[in-house]
Amino acid sequence: MITTPLNQLWLYDTTLRDGTQREGLSVSIEDKLRIAHRLDELGIPFIEGGWPGANPKDGQFFQQLQQNPLKQAEAVPFCSTRRPHTKAADEPMLQAILAAGTRWVTIFGKSWDLHVTAGLKTNLEENLAMIGDTIEYLRSQGRRVIYDAEHWFDGYKQNPDYALQTLKAAATAGAEWLVLCDTNGGTLAHEVSQIVKDVSCQEIHQIGIHTHNDSEMAVANALAAVMAGAKMVQGTINGYGERCGNANLCSVIPNLQLKLGYSCIGEHQLSQLTEASRFVSEVVNLAPDEHAPFVGISAFAHKGGIHVSAVERNPLTYEHIQPELVGNQRRIVISEQSGLSNVLAKARTCGIELDKDHPQARQILQRMKKLESEGYQFEAAEASFALLMYEALECRQQFFKVQGFQVHCDLVEVEATTNSLATVKVSVNGKNILEAAEGNGPVAALDAALRKALVNFYPQIADFELTDYKVRILNGNRGTSAKTRALVESGNGQQRWTTVGVSSNILEASYQAVVEGLEYGLLLHFQAEKLLKV
């Protein structure tokens, strides 16, 4: 057994399971894989990936994860106990989580007597057997088990003896973690504190906490539980979750680590928290909360003259933590210094070592700010940002130039068919090429026509593929005339890159991103391994 320091806590992320319960959030398997790998990099030790027994897509997620496994983190599937009066070994749901092929599994069971009798319609003894049998069976199949005690706090308040019996059944059967869940989110911090202390007195070690935000207490409740002895904290990135969400790990982690002195993730990983938060919001296609604690764009924004000069003299007078510790930054309207260092940092990630005194550095910042005010966003579109920098540095190679395009769509309702036809005019090496192609949508047709026009000049384009395409309507209150932002992810088999386009015309926004995607792919091909030092 590895000894761990006393202040070590274990984080358990459930963005990919409980987080996806948020209304309006839905993710593809690819989205889930990207998020899982990002959380792995962030240093989260347990990543709950889904409920394979309830949702076949979640089963596929674990299959695909086996092809490209996580580096450090344990991927964990989630499942309920066996149903009443069945055998655990015969339970298809449990076979599904075994098939996930993970070292750890999470099983949730009922703690509240009312849920057993009125919900499951069985007796209290059978519920204890369901918890015990299920965990024993999974242990016999070589799995390590985390037990989520559903409705723990409500159950304990109603019938503490029975609630404790359920925990003991799980512990006796071999569960290594007992996670107390505030499933309805109605518990307040002083109650969490008292109840976690009560449970700790029972000599049940390795307690975890899982809280919901229905009383706007999820983060406070998680902290209260840790201070009362819990060693595992479950939550989600950006607090995504059913109803009002789960405990927001983007607030829980810095509070625990920076204020209470617990150890959760590495210092360097903590400094990537803001980026990870925005990455997840981009992948799930939800606008980031600008006012989010710690990671929001407004979290360290300062207004007002005296205030700004004071914060510049001594940041501690107006900031509760140093924003850089969580990868965020102070934002002061009159000072562009922070913006410039951001540009330099970004340049480095694109392989460009740009000096802060380089005359073009400030110009890139201005151009980026202007584009961002128009709705462009470079957080998730590094390839477009690299092209912007190459252009400012006058080293953007022109592989081709699109002169214009036309798209035509025709839907005939009686035949229920839609045809899209695109024509493009492109000049390459001084030659004008006109090409047309069909596709099952206007963007697909446009992409096909562009490739057709370019592949004779650049045969490597045949290996490029468009791997993801996301559209977000900005200023939605202007209806279909609103601005549209398109993000296109492209790949060449080894690398992937993302480009962005913005326009009030959804096709033009998409076209911009598709064109830059092809251009950046060519750049990678011709400038591979070349580190620009400027």
Add this chain to the structure above:
Amino acid sequence: MITTPLNQLWLYDTTLRDGTQREGLSVSIEDKLRIAHRLDELGIPFIEGGWPGANPKDGQFFQQLQQNPLKQAEAVPFCSTRRPHTKAADEPMLQAILAAGTRWVTIFGKSWDLHVTAGLKTNLEENLAMIGDTIEYLRSQGRRVIYDAEHWFDGYKQNPDYALQTLKAAATAGAEWLVLCDTNGGTLAHEVSQIVKDVSCQEIHQIGIHTHNDSEMAVANALAAVMAGAKMVQGTINGYGERCGNANLCSVIPNLQLKLGYSCIGEHQLSQLTEASRFVSEVVNLAPDEHAPFVGISAFAHKGGIHVSAVERNPLTYEHIQPELVGNQRRIVISEQSGLSNVLAKARTCGIELDKDHPQARQILQRMKKLESEGYQFEAAEASFALLMYEALECRQQFFKVQGFQVHCDLVEVEATTNSLATVKVSVNGKNILEAAEGNGPVAALDAALRKALVNFYPQIADFELTDYKVRILNGNRGTSAKTRALVESGNGQQRWTTVGVSSNILEASYQAVVEGLEYGLLLHFQAEKLLKV
């Protein structure tokens, strides 16, 4: 003196002062007057209206309020103490708050020695004199005084003796309330609890609490302070405020009143909390937070079949409070995990009393599941779900039928212009109509052409507007050929409804949602008030 029950708390709203510090929020004087009157109706006893000495608009607000005074609440202007080495009577800022003509005023002063020496650049004695003189002067002018101790918690942690001296200076000069402010929002609940207890030991009665949300602890900190003895709670509606916001009164009030048994506002007033929250967000023109605790549209939303039948049998099993207590309502969400009970519950909210044994009920569920597996999502598109039900029940009225459409987009790169032209063919009452329209994007053009074709038959279409439009690409790994889901929100001035379309062609998906949006609007017009019983 009126005797008050022991559990009475005083709420102090600062939406109109601290709330307006939120980035992106700006209000006119009329907006502020409307909000003040609404908060008065809600039963908030103190309403901070602004800082007349710093902002002339705030002075006008108080002038106008004198024409149309609040019924119950005290309007309160806010101001700092006098500047160092001046006389309070000569301070123009203080004249401005006297001119506001209110019974109560709030004065804030420095508690943290560092802010006195480094910020105000004066000595610690002078700061005490500034607090005392200012309050004495206002008392001599007949005002009752609330004292806000800025940076209280940080100051107390650094130099408790000096911090306590500032409070005593305020109390001695005649301040009736001493409000402890966590100005930087970095304090955790256990610290708030301990420090408020420390202050209470000093026999300083009438303590208030003012918290910020930078650690996602504002609500928890307010509750901790009350439980440690504070009797006034400051906060804002929807938690609006600088950076990450202030304590959200929409969460503070129900927690205090429904869970901790304190008395803040009347029971009937509490049942208007959700409406008040949405009213304020409408007036300040910010989209309401759908996931807000207590008052968000998702706060009592239920997914998942077993879950829904359980909540209908016994709401307490899955709801931490009765939603009606805060004027919110349970909402059954239609999603992938839905069972028959969700469909029936949802039908009821559409005005359709569907029996679970009705032959069509299971068919609706099957159809819905099939569509959802194709990428449709009815969670946020209740109008499309209603149309689906009407169709299954063979009572979907056909107002018009689209026979086909064509969209043409043309981008000329040299001119940097894009034109979109749409033509539609629609049959209404056996007549075929062909119409064309332009727009600054293909969907806008399509929407315009459809309205043009239909408005002569259905003049009420002129009142419909497209209020929001969202696009999401499903299975992104198929690139631009992937399926697209479009959600369209429409309105008629009184109601809003959302429809969904899915297709591999982004234009067709948008077209489906736009067409159903028009159809549902007509249905509302012609079938208003008609309850279908099947």
